Amino acid sequence: MKTPGDTGFAFPDWAYKPESSPGSRQIQLWCFILELLRKEEYHEVIAWQGDYGEFVIKDPEEVARLWGARKCKPQMNYDKLSRALRYYYNKRILHKTKGKRFTYKFNFNKLVLVNYPFIDMGSGRGVPQSAPPVPTGGSHFRFPPCTPSDVLSPSEDLRSPGVFSSVARRLGRGSVSDCSDGTSTNSELEEGVGGEERGGAGPERAFRGLLHPRLSHDSLFRTYGGPGGLGRPPPGHRVHGDPMSPFPVSPLPGPGGLLGPTLSPGLSMTPGSHLPYTPSPSLSPMLGSHFSFNPDDMKRYLQAHHQSVYNYHLSPRAFFHYPNIVVPQPHRPSAAPDKPMTAHHHAPPMPHSHSLHHHQGEEQHPSPFKFKLQPPPLGRKQKDGSTSSTGGSSSSLGSSYAASGLLSNSSSSVGPKIKVEPVSDVESDEEVEVTDISEEDELLDDDEGDVFTPPHPTNGTAPTAITNGNLGAIVEDDLDEDVFKTPAAPPMAPLTPSLLGLKSEPGQGPPISPGGTLCIPLKLRFKRRWSEDQKMEADGERDEAEDKKVRAEKQVEPARRQSENGEGPRRSLSLSLRAPPPPAQRRASSELQRATAQLSLESHGAC
């Protein structure tokens, strides 16, 4: 299944999402917005303003007009456009800056980090206020091809090769569509654009901003091509430090924005900056089970990343998903059971400039920052409620439903739809948070899945996934399931080679026992635990994650409530590693499996 021997790179077949992937779709709104934002010509109409990622639409109707022109929807108006924008809330691409008229804020974690992990988000500094994503690039920076689905879709996020592969693929095919769809209709935008933009028509052009010109295409492949000694640019190929490069000159010490060709796509440069670790070329994430990597490298890589997540609040999504690897979680679990971090006040980490101190080994408290997410995406058709858990309709975001559905499936899942209001402090988010960019990811909890879910070691939960087609599915629900991202490995038992060693056995389910039945109980327990955690972490922070979950699993409700009532504070979350592998059903999503495993692990493997 490996593949493409033909193409030269090592991505397995599954890495290439079938045509299903949004090959060349029409331009998307957020992309368009970004485009406008990028051009000074439109600064009178829309511009960055305020916090990081915040922008204000100065002339709503005009923006709408432009959008309408681009989409050939003459009837477009701000009302409609804003509706579209609102849809982004759930997708978390955007959110509204409350109180400020026509002001929205991008969630670059999703857009940039996830999609293009190699872009250093930390470089916000230096750039004025609202800091465009990769500001340093200033006007030169071209937003990467906008393929939100690539970006946002759980199925294609970093955990899966999807992102890159699709990018690569498109590059290879020269069919980059995205922003500024070639459809010539985009005159509107072009008008103001200087010649600089129209360099080439090929892929190069589209990626110009994203990748260093030299880096595109073959370089990209080389870079990410995996083993085989690729990855080193030919002499003379300077990939960083180029002003034109989208990779901003990293504000951080170390090499420029791009860590170097050897850097895996999954590595955001930030971490590299403070950690000596240099990814080995052989370390190509996303190869999943098929790719054999050097455990050591992997280990360091993971650690580095993990750390960076903690230290810099990088989106965990920026990391690839390593099915069998356990990333040591900086003690979060142990986070002083007794001392509920009194100060969970959202001390937002500095939004823009990240301080560079590297505390190598010591990480601070789990995550002090408060993060607020948009309300969980509701499936639009939740109205009929029962429709389904399994309904294929679950959108990328809704995938959690699927997962949940799985969990609940056996039991009656039908029930009146319960609309849970987010506990949230929605407000706080906006104004208070300041940093919400780094927000969600935190491992804290994720909410929807954005979080990095450390794969569980448990046994080789090896992803059945990776092997085949079900990858999509798995990935999908996988990530979304919030629930499952618990602190995984005990901090002290980081990845041991043995752990790393386990590879996914293609086609093989986890050794976990079969018997999905107990999935539910597990879940319940997990939930309880989780709730407690939540409580500790932030009393009222659960927000949508919960919300969503709740919705998705009303059946579990009671349990949650119970825990919430503060019933048994006895946190059973001992992370003892030893735990009998819990049973799980093969067909259950890997997430489920993981969760299950985790759960059992945590609650001393009962079941």
Added chain:
DNA sequence: ACCGGAAGTG
């Protein structure tokens, strides 16, 4: 303004 459900579209 802004929100978000619902239905429709390509």
Added chain:
DNA sequence: CACTTCCGGT
């Protein structure tokens, strides 16, 4: 799917 259109509600 990512909107577009419409709309009732705040």
